[in-house]
Amino acid sequence: MALQIVRRLARSRASGIFSSARPTFLDRSFSSTEGSESGLIRATLFPGDGIGPEIADSVRQIFKVADCPIEWEEHFVGTEVDPRTQSFLTWESLESLRRNKVGLKGPMATPIGKGHRSLNLTLRKELNLYANVRPCYSLPGYKTKYDDVDLITIRENTEGEYSGLEHQVVRGVVESLKIITRQASLRVAEYAFHYAKAHGRQRVSAIHKANIMQKTDGLFLKCCREVAEKYPEITYEEVVIDNCCMMLVKNPALFDVLVMPNLYGDIISDLCAGLIGGLGLTPSCNIGEGGIALAEAVHGSAPDIAGKNLANPTALLLSSVSMLRHLELHDKADRIQDAVLKTIAEGKYRTGDLGGKSTTTEYSSRNTLNLLIFSTRIFDPNSRATMASEGILLGMGNPLLDISAVVDQDFLDKYDVKLNNAILAEDKHLPMYEEMASKYKVDFIAGGATQNSIRVAQWMLQIPGATSYMGSIGKDKFGEEMKKNAKEAGVNVHYYEDELPTGTCAVCVLGGERSLIANLSAANCYKPDHLKKPENWALVEKAKYYYMAGFFLTVSPESILLVAEHAAANNKIFATNLSAPFICEFFKDAQEKVLPYTDFVFGNETEALTFSRVHGYETENIQEIALKISQLPKASGTHKRITVITQGADPVVVAEDGKVTLIPVIPLPKEKLIDTNGAGDAFVGGFLSQLVLEKPIEECVRAGCYAANVIIQRSGCTYPEKPDFK
Numbered sequence: 001m002a003l004q005i006v007r008r009l010a011r012s013r014a015s016g017i018f019s020s021a022r023p024t025f026l027d028r029s030f031s032s033t034e035g036s037e038s039g040l041i042r043a044t045l046f047p048g049d050g051i052g053p054e055i056a057d058s059v060r061q062i063f064k065v066a067d068c069p070i071e072w073e074e075h076f077v078g079t080e081v082d083p084r085t086q087s088f089l090t091w092e093s094l095e096s097l098r099r100n101k102v103g104l105k106g107p108m109a110t111p112i113g114k115g116h117r118s119l120n121l122t123l124r125k126e127l128n129l130y131a132n133v134r135p136c137y138s139l140p141g142y143k144t145k146y147d148d149v150d151l152i153t154i155r156e157n158t159e160g161e162y163s164g165l166e167h168q169v170v171r172g173v174v175e176s177l178k179i180i181t182r183q184a185s186l187r188v189a190e191y192a193f194h195y196a197k198a199h200g201r202q203r204v205s206a207i208h209k210a211n212i213m214q215k216t217d218g219l220f221l222k223c224c225r226e227v228a229e230k231y232p233e234i235t236y237e238e239v240v241i242d243n244c245c246m247m248l249v250k251n252p253a254l255f256d257v258l259v260m261p262n263l264y265g266d267i268i269s270d271l272c273a274g275l276i277g278g279l280g281l282t283p284s285c286n287i288g289e290g291g292i293a294l295a296e297a298v299h300g301s302a303p304d305i306a307g308k309n310l311a312n313p314t315a316l317l318l319s320s321v322s323m324l325r326h327l328e329l330h331d332k333a334d335r336i337q338d339a340v341l342k343t344i345a346e347g348k349y350r351t352g353d354l355g356g357k358s359t360t361t362e363y364s365s366r367n368t369l370n371l372l373i374f375s376t377r378i379f380d381p382n383s384r385a386t387m388a389s390e391g392i393l394l395g396m397g398n399p400l401l402d403i404s405a406v407v408d409q410d411f412l413d414k415y416d417v418k419l420n421n422a423i424l425a426e427d428k429h430l431p432m433y434e435e436m437a438s439k440y441k442v443d444f445i446a447g448g449a450t451q452n453s454i455r456v457a458q459w460m461l462q463i464p465g466a467t468s469y470m471g472s473i474g475k476d477k478f479g480e481e482m483k484k485n486a487k488e489a490g491v492n493v494h495y496y497e498d499e500l501p502t503g504t505c506a507v508c509v510l511g512g513e514r515s516l517i518a519n520l521s522a523a524n525c526y527k528p529d530h531l532k533k534p535e536n537w538a539l540v541e542k543a544k545y546y547y548m549a550g551f552f553l554t555v556s557p558e559s560i561l562l563v564a565e566h567a568a569a570n571n572k573i574f575a576t577n578l579s580a581p582f583i584c585e586f587f588k589d590a591q592e593k594v595l596p597y598t599d600f601v602f603g604n605e606t607e608a609l610t611f612s613r614v615h616g617y618e619t620e621n622i623q624e625i626a627l628k629i630s631q632l633p634k635a636s637g638t639h640k641r642i643t644v645i646t647q648g649a650d651p652v653v654v655a656e657d658g659k660v661t662l663i664p665v666i667p668l669p670k671e672k673l674i675d676t677n678g679a680g681d682a683f684v685g686g687f688l689s690q691l692v693l694e695k696p697i698e699e700c701v702r703a704g705c706y707a708a709n710v711i712i713q714r715s716g717c718t719y720p721e722k723p724d725f726k
Contacts, residue, residue: 040071041327044096044294048106049077050301055313056106058364059320062339065368065535068324068332073100077108077119089122097127097294104323105296106316109303121164124157129286129294130184131191132157132265133322136272139281141345142354148253149275154195155265156188156220157286162262180216180261185223191287192259193231203235204228207244207260207268220261245271273298280353281344283318285326293326295319309359312351314340317367339371369534369541391468391492392692393457394543396531396559397450397552398523399471399495401478402717403433404507405440412508417515420676422580424554425506425519432506432517444478445717446485447505448523449549449579449681452717455489456685456707457692460723466692468492468539470531472555474522478502494536498525512673512712520555528558544572545692547684550579550591557590564597568636573691577684578603581610588614596635600691602684605647622647623662626655642697646683646708648676652701663701665708672713682711686725 047056063070075093084091097103108119123129132155138147159179166176189206196204206224210217221238228236239247241264247254248268252275260268273282279299286294297316305311317340324333343349349366350356358366412419415432436442446455451469458467469486473479473495479502486493503523508515530536540546546567548560560576567574576598578584583591584607595601603611605622612618612625619625626643634641645653651662686707690700706725711717 040069041102042071042073042100043323044093044100044103045072045074046093046103046105046108047074047076048297048301049109050107050303050306051311052106052108052297052301054307054309054311054360055297055316056104058313058360058367059104059316061364062317062336062367062371063320065371066332066335068329089119094123094126097123097292101290101292102323102326103294104316104320105294107297107299107301109301121162123294124286127286127288127292127294128158129288129292130156130158131188131287132269132284133195133287134269134272134282134284134298135322136269136276136282138276139344140341141347142277142281144275144277146252146275149272151252151255151272152195152199152201152257153265153269153272154188154192154257154259155269156184156259156261157265158262159184160216160262162266178213178216178263180219182219182223185220185261186227189224189227189259192257193227193234196234196257197231201234201256203237203256204231205244205255205258206236206238207241207258207264208238209241209264210238211240217261224259241268244268248272248275269298278353279315280312281314281318283315283322285319285322293323295323295326309361310352311360312353313360313364314344314354335371336367339367342370343367365534369538371538391465391539391542393454393467393545393547393688394539394563395450395454395467395469395547396526396563397469397471397549398448398503398518398520398526398555399446399451399469399473399482400448400503400505400518400520400523401482402445402447402505402507403436403442404445404509405436405442407436407440407508407510409510411435411439412510412515415517417508417517419510419515420513422516422518423582425517429506429517430519433504433519436506436508443718444481444485445507446482446489447507447717448503449551449577450547451486451491452678452681453547453549453685453688454491455486455717456682456711456719457689458490459719460686460689460703460707460725461692462722464490465492468494468543470494470496470526470536470539472496472498472503472522472524472526472530474498474500474502476502478504479522492539494539496526496530498522500525509674512670513676514678518551524555526552526556526559528556528562531556531559531562540566545575545688546572547575547577547688549577549681549684550583550587553583553587553590553594557587557593560594561597564594567599568597571638573599573639575600575602575684575688577601577680578607578611581607583607584610584614595629595632599639599641601629601641601643602680602687603643603645604680605645605650608645622653623655623660626653627658627660630655631658644687644701644704646680646704648679652705654697654701656697661698663698666702666705668709668712674713676712678711678717679708681717682719683708 047053073096075096077088134153137150161178163179168174192204206221208217208221210221248271273279284296284298297319299315321333321337343366349358349363351358351363415429454467454469469491473482475497500522503521504519506517540563546563552560564574574597608622608625609620617625617628622645626645630641630643640657643655651664654661683704687700687704690703703725710719
């Protein structure tokens with residue numbers, strides 16, 4: 001058994017789902033972008049009947065999130081028989097597939113009555129879909145009687161007993177003809193062996209009943225033997241159909257690739273689906289001449305549950321993966337397949353046919369979430385540091401576009417602004433933004449406390465995609481400027497875009513000190529509903545470290561709590577910041593709800609003194625205050641709280657596990673100071689950059705001091721191209 005499992009894993013399920021093997025006689029010029037202004041690959045989509053449209057929507061949803069370059073060309077079953085096809089399938093739909101050469105089909109129900117052909121039979125005949133390929137493998141986490149199934153059934157699709165040649169000889173006697181041709185048999189055999197070679201399969205089994213049907217099945221076997229001689233590296237065997245069925249239910253691991261005539265394939269492929277849980281979990285793809293590939297769900301249309309949001313889209317999703325592999329979009333295919341298998345393995349989100357209670361929507365949303373969590377790396381996949389760090393740090397806060405300028409004292413007095421202070425804008429402050437832009441030389445910087453810290457952490461790490469950030473901005477030029485800045489910084493941002501203007505922050509610099517006047521505007525509009533969207537919550541699940549400055553308590557304390565509770569429940573690290581005296585004083589209740597889940601508390605001496613006064617500590621000793629904060633009760637989590645208080649040029653205070661450590665800062669001559677108020681955000685960013693790399697606390701503090709020193713020698717929270725931290 002162990003060897004069988006190792007063999008299955010070594011071959012990788014990524015290639016187990018159909019990837020089009022190409023015999024030399026196949027033309028695979030499948031990617032039809034001609035006439036597509038978007039430059040996308042056009043694919044024909046038959047949503048199908050019953051539950052078909054619902055599960056097709058699931059495919060469309062996950063393709064959109066995966067950014068698959070597919071442009072769907074939809075066709076539906078007609079309401080009347082088309083005389084050109086003798087079925088309810090229109091000639092235009094067949095022409096679409098001939099033109100695009102690739103398609104996806106949901107379940108189709110042939111209307112009852114005479115005078116028309118089966119819809120599926122029409123597709124196979126008109127498009128010459130000669131091979132039906134069904135991968136069949138045990139799904140991790142989904143328990144059946146077998147855990148070692150990993151085989152491929154390849155069914156000749158155009159002739160045999162399904163040639164449609166039957167008639168009544170005399171009353172009470174009917175005759176049906178079984179047609180086997182050398183051309184069709186060689187073609188499907190060639191495909192089977194080429195497929196086996198292309199996917200590292202070791203054995204091809206020809207399934208037959210030649211001991212009884214010596215002419216028809218005998219010809220089929222003769223053709224298989226002829227092709228087998230060209231593939232000496234592939235083991236070839238012949239198995240009688242009834243013995244094959246017995247062997248499959250006794251030990252399916254004995255088989256690898258099975259090739260067979262039409263009727264046997266119809267039966268065996270469904271039998272194999274039963275081994276792994278049913279047709280609802282089984283992908284399928286039909287291969288035709290000229291490189292046509294039509295992936296399909298082979299289960300029924302289930303009219304009894306249609307429109308009730310109960311359908312299981314797994315089979316169509318995995319079939320869509322086969323379509324992507326045919327288009328050689330293996331990266332997209334891998335991501336979607338991994339997401340689907342992960343969802344099933346988790347067990348929490350399963351539809352009724354899989355023993356669960358999830359709706360189609362819930363199941364699809366979880367697939368989308370897992371797609372985002374387990375997305376393929378966008379940078380060096382061989383770098384362990386890169387793979388371990390992707391999306392590791394998530395920040396959430398109030399994104400503000402800093403409008404930074406060196407001002408004079410008269411300007412500060414005019415708007416009643418004190419030096420070295422951070423406040424929320426009142427009505428009297430609103431004219432100052434325009435006056436700054438017209439009176440002084442201004443710089444625009446993507447800011448906000450948390451965003452600044454995340455940008456600095458990203459800069460220090462120099463690992464693409466290591467950090468993520470969420471917040472709310474407006475649909476305006478300042479919002480576009482914010483996106484541009486964040487992208488240039490390498491931060492993966494997920495902004496919620498509101499109708500209000502993008503939040504701005506007047507950064508008034510005078511004598512090396514900085515005063516901040518924040519007009520939150522759109523930043524005030526962030527809601528938990530945005531956080532709960534699959535594409536956003538995926539960032540939460542992916543991250544291992546979280547940072548949210550206290551300013552975000554003024555906007556969405558509910559969102560902070562959602563993330564903080566998730567961190568505690570999953571043994572992750574959550575950090576926050578006292579941020580400003582007014583946060584400690586006027587948002588005390590919200591702050592107290594978050595602190596029990598907090599593993600790291602940052603702040604400066606002014607904020608610490610306010611926190612002490614508000615909480616009645618009756619001490620102005622920073623070390624004592626830091627220690628008291630570190631010893632506040634924790635709701636859950638295995639980490640002891642660490643408090644980190646900066647004091648300008650004085651040593652950094654670190655309170656941990658009942659003791660206080662003082663860590664000297666890096667001295668900097670006063671004449672080099674340009675803008676000191678960015679030091680706090682930069683310190684946190686530098687600290688976090690080493691924390692996520694699991695460096696000692698002393699090293700984290702040293703990195704924080706380095707980052708702060710770089711920032712305060714520049715205007716605004718800006719930095720050079722690369723850090724020089726060793």
